[in-house]
Structures are given as C-alpha cells and as structure tokens.
Amino acid sequence: MAGEKVLVIDDSVEILRNMKELVLGPNGYSFVGARDGQEGLRKAVAENPDLIVMDFQMPKMTGLEVLDALQERQSDIPVILMTFHGSEEIAVQAFRLGVKDYIIKPFEVEVMLAAIDRALTERRLRAERERLTKKVLQINKQLEHRITELNVLYTVGQSVTSLLNLEELLNRIVEAAVFVTGAEEGALLLVDKDTGELYLRAARNLGEKLARGFRLKVEHSIAGQVVKTGKPILQSTQDEEMLKVKTGYLVKSLVNVPLKAKGKVIGVLAVDNKVSSKPFTGNDVYLLSALADYAAIAIENARLYKDTGDKADQLDTLLQIAQSTTSQLDLEAVLQMIVDSAVTKLGAGVATLYLYDPTRDEFPAPVTAGQIDHPEEMIAPTKDSVVYRMLRQEGLYLAHDVQHDEVMARGFTQREKIKSSAGFSLRVRGEPVGAMFINYRRPHRFTEGEKNIFTLFAQSAAIAIQNAQLYQKVSERLETASAMAWAGTAASLWAHEVQQNTFTICTDVATLRSRIPDSGIQEILDRIETTASALAEVVPSLPSRDVEEAVTLARVLKDVRKKRDKELQERNVRLQSNLETLPRVWANRQWLVEAFDGLTKNALRAMPGGGDLSFTGKVVGNKVLIDVIDSGKGFPEQLRNQLYKGRVVGPGRGGMGIGLLLVKTILNRYGGDIGLPYSDERGNVFPVQLPLVR
Structure with a gap:
C-alpha cells in the first residue's frame, strides 16, 4: 500500500542508505531510520510505523531487547529481523517474540521486498477490516435514523391518505x-x-x-x-x-x-x-x-x-341519454335525439352533428338543436373545414375561448356568437361515423368531469347511430329481398307466358302463311315470327350469377353502348365516360352489362327530348365509385324512397321500378350497391359502387 511507513534500525549507515534508496523509496514506502536500539525503540513509540526492520546486533539495545520492550508496551507493529550470523536458536527465539520474518545479511532487494510485503499483509487486512467495520457501524446508525424518519413519515402518510x-x-x-x-x-x-x-x-x-x-x-x-x-x-x-x-x-x-x-x-x-x-x-x-x-x-x-356527489346527477343524465338514443332505431330520429340531448341535458346553447359517409368521404347538411340565428348558412362542410379536422381528431378538442382559438374561430362560431366549444369525432371500434360540436354562447371552462361525460356521450351517440344505420340497411335489404321474391315469382309466370304466347304466335303465323299468299303480308309475317322467336330466347339466355370474374368497366359500357346505340342517336342523348381510366372490378360481366343497361334505359326514359348521360368513376379505398348522371328532371322527393322496392313510382318516370330493383340486386350480389338518387349542379345522380379486383 503506497506511503506505508517503515522504521529501519541498524548501526550500518550503508544498510540504512540501501534500504532507503534501493528498497523502500523506489517502491513507494516512507522511510524512517535509527542507528541503535534505544533510538529505534523511541522512534517506534513516537512514529508508530507500519513495519520495523531491525538488525539483531545493535549498540545500546539488541534486536531481541527491542522486541521485549515492544511486547511490554503491547505493540502490534510487525517486525523483520536481520542478522549476519543466523542460528536456529536465534530464529526460534525471534519468532517466539512475534517476529514476522528472519533475513540473513547480505540480502537481495527482491528478497527484502517480498518479506516486507508478507509482513504488512496481515496489518493491511486488519486495518481494512477495522475501516469496514467502522463504516458499517456508521451506515447502520444512519439507517436506524432513516428508518425512524420513514416510520414517522409512513404513519403520517397513512393518516393523511385516510x-x-x-x-x-x-x-x-x-x-x-x-x-x-x-x-x-x-x-x-x-x-x-x-x-x-x-x-x-x-x-x-x-x-x-x-x-x-x-x-x-x-x-x-x-x-x-x-x-x-x-x-x-x-x-x-x-x-x-x-x-x-x-x-x-x-x-x-x-x-x-x-x-x-x-x-x-x-x-x-x-x-x-x-x-x-x-x-x-x-x-x-x-x-x-x-x-x-x-x-x-x-x-x-x-x-x-x-366531485363524485356533484357528478352523480350528470352521470344519471348521461345514462338516460344513452338509454333513450340506443333504444331508438330510426336514423333521423336518433340524430335529432342526440343533438337535442346535448342542449337539454348537457346545457349547450347550440349542438351540431355531421353524419359521415365513408364511401364518398363527405357529409350532408348537419342536424342541429338549439337557437340558430342563421340557419340558411348551415350547409355541407368542405374538405378544409373544421368538421373534417374533428373527424380525424383523437379524443376531445376543447376551446375555452373560441374567438381566440385558431381551430374553432370559423364562420359558424363567429356568426352564432359562440364563446366556448367542444368538438369530437363519433367513432365505433376506431371507425368514424360522424363529428359533433357542443357550443356555448357564454364563456365556459370545461371541467374534468365534463370531459369524461363528453367522452361517454360520444361513445353512446356513435353506437346509437351505427345501430340505426345497420337497422336501416337491414330494412332496405329486407324490402329489396321481398320485392325480388315477388319479382322472381312474377318473372317465372312471365317466362311461362312468354313461352306459351310465342309458341301460339308462331303457330298462328304458319296458319296465316298458308292462307294468305300475298308477298307483302308474307314479309310482315316473317318479321312477326322473327320477333317471337327472339322473345322466346330471352329468358334462357341470361347468364349464371354464380360466375365471378375480373371485369373491365369500359368493356361493359361498350356493350351497353352497342346495344343502345340506335336509341341514343334517335333521342339525341350524348353518352360520355371515364371508365377506361379505372381498374377492373370483381363481378360478372354479362350481369354487369344488364345493370348498366338498366341504368341507361332509366336515363333514356328521363330525357325524352334528348340530353347528356355520363358514367363518371373514381377509386376510393378498395371500391370504385361511379356516378351515373343524366340531365333529366329527376325523381320527386316524395317518390325517392319508393325506389329499389318494386313499387309504383308515379307518373313522369313510368314503370313499377322493377328495372332499378334488378339493378340493385345485381350490384348487391357482387358486393356493390346503388344509393338513392340526388340532384346537384351536374344533374340527376345515381351513386353506384363496386368492389375492386381482390
């Protein structure tokens, strides 16, 4: 260990010099020297060295006498004894007095260093043990004090938290x-x-x-x-x-x-x-x-x-809202009930709800409750509106001061003088069904309790909307299925009648041929017979609906155009399309031709004086959306809900709706659909969707 003090006692100046300069100094030990036994004993007591190296024969006191004196003083300093004349008797006596080692002069430096290291090992270990013991006692004392403090703190903490x-x-x-x-x-x-x-x-x-x-x-x-x-x-x-x-x-x-x-x-x-x-x-x-x-x-x-007592009434109110909205299945009634509840139960000044159409990525005009000063401004939102931002918003967006909020300070809040607003998306299993805003015309700071209520309100509203939408879809499918069942029965009867009547027509034509030899009449009979034969072949010529394939939409429309080309020209109807830019869909080509042909015939009936017909499509997600647009007068609002149900749709569009019912059935069969028509600046629009190729 560097710096350990070694006392060397020897009457030889050369031995003292060699010990200092060759042994101790170069190896980091501290040297103390003495020329005789008495001086050595005095320095051992005064300096308390870590080790004594001394000669056996010295003036005034021999090495053994110094050892006796040290033992009387109960010294534990280790000693190495040096002598020119070693003997077994001296060695035994020296070791009996506690000498750690016995060196014969002259000695090698390495031998002396090894002896010094051996002699100091025990002292070093004892010193380290004492140091560690002292440190452990100190740490234990600190731990006892800290435990006392922590026990007091724990007791206080328990009383506080109780x-x-x-x-x-x-x-x-x-x-x-x-x-x-x-x-x-x-x-x-x-x-x-x-x-x-x-x-x-x-x-x-x-x-x-x-x-x-x-x-x-x-x-x-x-x-x-x-x-x-x-x-x-x-x-x-x-x-x-x-x-x-x-x-x-x-x-x-x-x-x-x-x-x-x-x-x-x-x-x-x-x-x-x-x-x-x-x-x-x-x-x-x-x-x-x-x-x-x-x-x-x-x-x-x-x-x-x-707060629990204060919020109990609000939670009870929320439960009432959830029960009332989820028990209703009519979609329009559910939407109105949700916004009404936000005003009457949650204290909002104005509530607005925007129902989202994920297929077309758009919102219709909102459903509202509360006093709105400018209802004429309530229109369908644009893509850059706050409504689309709320649709993508995770969780609540709270604006305590709307007029200084960069998101909420928009046209509606400024027109209606809204002071505070909460906006959020309505989601079911992560999928958005709409966006909603609860607005206050007075400054309002939203509490944690209100935030929780809004979150639960949004969840129950979204579930109620999804249930109503599902019920509406099931009801529509049920009505369509019922209409198709009726139409299927009628079609079987009609097919039988067609076969019977065409057979009768052909028989009657043969009779007339034998009775009327006039060549002009014979030409008329030829046309009648040809038409009857064609009618007889219509029913069995339709393809199987079980065959599904990748279908090119442009080819389907090409077949329809070829089939209806004469009527299109005669009625001066211009047919346009971008279907050649779209990928293939998954359906049955021949049945898809029948569906597109049905839509074309419907448009021709709507435009007796000519006009424009277009098939305009785009890809959204895994579907192709096609708008079939004609420039006709469209369906009256009171008759729109009669479509796709095989019911009489009234004058002006003609027929019983069987054609459009067949179109919807074909599209549904292959995972597609057709929505109710609507009118915009482009004309009368039938929205169609079809799945992309898997």
Whole structure:
C-alpha cells in the first residue's frame, strides 16, 4: 500500500542508505531510520510505523531487547529481523517474540521486498477490516435514523391518505409538516385557478390575524418561485437578517416544497422558523417533499370524493341519454335525439352533428338543436373545414375561448356568437361515423368531469347511430329481398307466358302463311315470327350469377353502348365516360352489362327530348365509385324512397321500378350497391359502387 511507513534500525549507515534508496523509496514506502536500539525503540513509540526492520546486533539495545520492550508496551507493529550470523536458536527465539520474518545479511532487494510485503499483509487486512467495520457501524446508525424518519413519515402518510374531509385533511397535512421538520410554523397554499395567486387553505401557529385573507402573488414571492419552477426552496439567514415571506411576515429560515398533481403544481407546503435561528437541512427538504407527495395525492382524492356527489346527477343524465338514443332505431330520429340531448341535458346553447359517409368521404347538411340565428348558412362542410379536422381528431378538442382559438374561430362560431366549444369525432371500434360540436354562447371552462361525460356521450351517440344505420340497411335489404321474391315469382309466370304466347304466335303465323299468299303480308309475317322467336330466347339466355370474374368497366359500357346505340342517336342523348381510366372490378360481366343497361334505359326514359348521360368513376379505398348522371328532371322527393322496392313510382318516370330493383340486386350480389338518387349542379345522380379486383 503506497506511503506505508517503515522504521529501519541498524548501526550500518550503508544498510540504512540501501534500504532507503534501493528498497523502500523506489517502491513507494516512507522511510524512517535509527542507528541503535534505544533510538529505534523511541522512534517506534513516537512514529508508530507500519513495519520495523531491525538488525539483531545493535549498540545500546539488541534486536531481541527491542522486541521485549515492544511486547511490554503491547505493540502490534510487525517486525523483520536481520542478522549476519543466523542460528536456529536465534530464529526460534525471534519468532517466539512475534517476529514476522528472519533475513540473513547480505540480502537481495527482491528478497527484502517480498518479506516486507508478507509482513504488512496481515496489518493491511486488519486495518481494512477495522475501516469496514467502522463504516458499517456508521451506515447502520444512519439507517436506524432513516428508518425512524420513514416510520414517522409512513404513519403520517397513512393518516393523511385516510381522510376525505378536505378541511380536516389540509389541517392534518400542515400539522404533519411542522412535526416532521421540527418547525415553528407551517402553511399550505393552493393555486387559485382563476387568478393564479396562492391563497392560504390551512395553517399551524400563524395566528388568526395573519391567516385571515392571506394571499401571495406568484411573481413576487418565494412560494411563487416554487410554483413557477416546480422545485423546492431552502433558505436561512445569519444574525439579525430576516427573510420576507410577504409584507409584514418575516422569518429566519424556511422550506417551501411544491405540491404536484398529474405533473402540475397545485400548491406549496411551507414551514419556517420565525424565532429560532436553527436552519433547516436537506433532509428536512426530503421529508417535507415526501409529505407533499402524500398531501397532493390526498388532496386530489378528497376533491374527487367531493366531485363524485356533484357528478352523480350528470352521470344519471348521461345514462338516460344513452338509454333513450340506443333504444331508438330510426336514423333521423336518433340524430335529432342526440343533438337535442346535448342542449337539454348537457346545457349547450347550440349542438351540431355531421353524419359521415365513408364511401364518398363527405357529409350532408348537419342536424342541429338549439337557437340558430342563421340557419340558411348551415350547409355541407368542405374538405378544409373544421368538421373534417374533428373527424380525424383523437379524443376531445376543447376551446375555452373560441374567438381566440385558431381551430374553432370559423364562420359558424363567429356568426352564432359562440364563446366556448367542444368538438369530437363519433367513432365505433376506431371507425368514424360522424363529428359533433357542443357550443356555448357564454364563456365556459370545461371541467374534468365534463370531459369524461363528453367522452361517454360520444361513445353512446356513435353506437346509437351505427345501430340505426345497420337497422336501416337491414330494412332496405329486407324490402329489396321481398320485392325480388315477388319479382322472381312474377318473372317465372312471365317466362311461362312468354313461352306459351310465342309458341301460339308462331303457330298462328304458319296458319296465316298458308292462307294468305300475298308477298307483302308474307314479309310482315316473317318479321312477326322473327320477333317471337327472339322473345322466346330471352329468358334462357341470361347468364349464371354464380360466375365471378375480373371485369373491365369500359368493356361493359361498350356493350351497353352497342346495344343502345340506335336509341341514343334517335333521342339525341350524348353518352360520355371515364371508365377506361379505372381498374377492373370483381363481378360478372354479362350481369354487369344488364345493370348498366338498366341504368341507361332509366336515363333514356328521363330525357325524352334528348340530353347528356355520363358514367363518371373514381377509386376510393378498395371500391370504385361511379356516378351515373343524366340531365333529366329527376325523381320527386316524395317518390325517392319508393325506389329499389318494386313499387309504383308515379307518373313522369313510368314503370313499377322493377328495372332499378334488378339493378340493385345485381350490384348487391357482387358486393356493390346503388344509393338513392340526388340532384346537384351536374344533374340527376345515381351513386353506384363496386368492389375492386381482390
């Protein structure tokens, strides 16, 4: 071990010099020398070296005499004995007196170094053991002290977290803070959410006069620094100096620690000494910080306990809303019920709900409740509107001050003088079904309880909408299926009648041929017979619906154009399309020709005086959307819901709707669909969708 002190006792100057310069010095040992036994004994007692290396024969005292003297003094210094004339008797005597090693002069440097290292090993181990023992005792003492502190803190923490009465809780916290730190005074300050100031909620030993109306500005106080930084402050003064807590309130030492809830500082726990000059320590900061953590949790628990009673009525209201909306299956009624509930049950001034069409990625005009001053401005939203942003919004978007909110400060909120607004998407299993806004015409700060209610309200509203949509779809499919069942029965009868009548026609034509030889009449009979034969072949010529394939839409429309070319020209109808730009769909080509032909015939009936017909498509997701647009007069609003059900649709469009029913059935068979027609600036639109090739 570097720096160990070695006392060398020898009457030889050369031995002393060699030990210092060749053995001890180069190897980091500290050298002390003596020329005789008496001097050596005196230096051994005075210097207390780590090792003694001495000669056997020396003036004034021999090596053995020095050993005897050291033993009398109960010295534990290890000794190496050197001699020119070694003997077994001397060695035995030396070892009996505690010599660690016995070296014959002259000696090699390496031999002496090895002997020194061996002699010091035991002393080194003993010194290390003593050092470790002392350290362990010190640590144990610290642990005992810390355990005592933690037991006190744990006991205080348990009593604090077991209280739910807020007033009693806050006073107990301050009492605990004064107790664990040994302070003279204590206070608990909370942040006022409206003003941002700190106000006194509980105190210990402050005095009623000081405690009454106690408030601190964050910008000009020590406690305010704790709020802003979120870090504790430990301060003390010397002599007659004082620390200013606030005007008229001076102390000699203090500790302020933050109370944090959900990462935010909600207050300050403070203790101080006003009379005593005793400073607080870092351990006091630790203890007070631990207690502050307990206190913050307990305060939040107490607040939640208090809020639970306040929110019980709101949750009961929410349950009523959920029960009423989910028990209704008519879609329009459900949508209106949802916005009405937002106004009547949640206290909104105006509520708006936008139902989303994921197939066409658009919204119709919104459903509203509450007083709207400019209803004429309520139109379908554009792609850059806040409605589309809310559709993509995860969770709630809350605007406490709408007029200064970059998202909500739009045309509607400005026109309707909205002050605060909550926007959110309506989702079921992650898929959006709509977007909704709950608006207030007075300033409104949304509480945590309201946020939870809005979230649950959005979930129940989305489920109610999806249930109503599913019911509507099932009802439509059921009506279509019923109509098709009727149409199928009728078609079987018609097919039988066609076969019977065409057979009769051909028989009658043969009879007429034999009776009327006129060549002009014979030509008429030829045309009749040809037409009858063609009619007889119509029913069995339709393809099987079970064959599915990749179909090119442009080829389908080409077949329809070829089939209807003469009528298109005669009626002066211009047919346009972009289907050649679209990928293939999964269906049956011949049946798809029948469906597109049915839509073409429907358009021709709507445009007796000519016009334009277009098939315009685009790809959205895994579907192809096709708008079949004609420039006809369209369907009257009161008759639109009669389509696809095989019912009489009234004058002006003609027929019983069997053709469009067949079109819908064909499209449904292959995973496609056709929606109810609507009118826009392009004309009368039938929206069609088909699945892309798998």
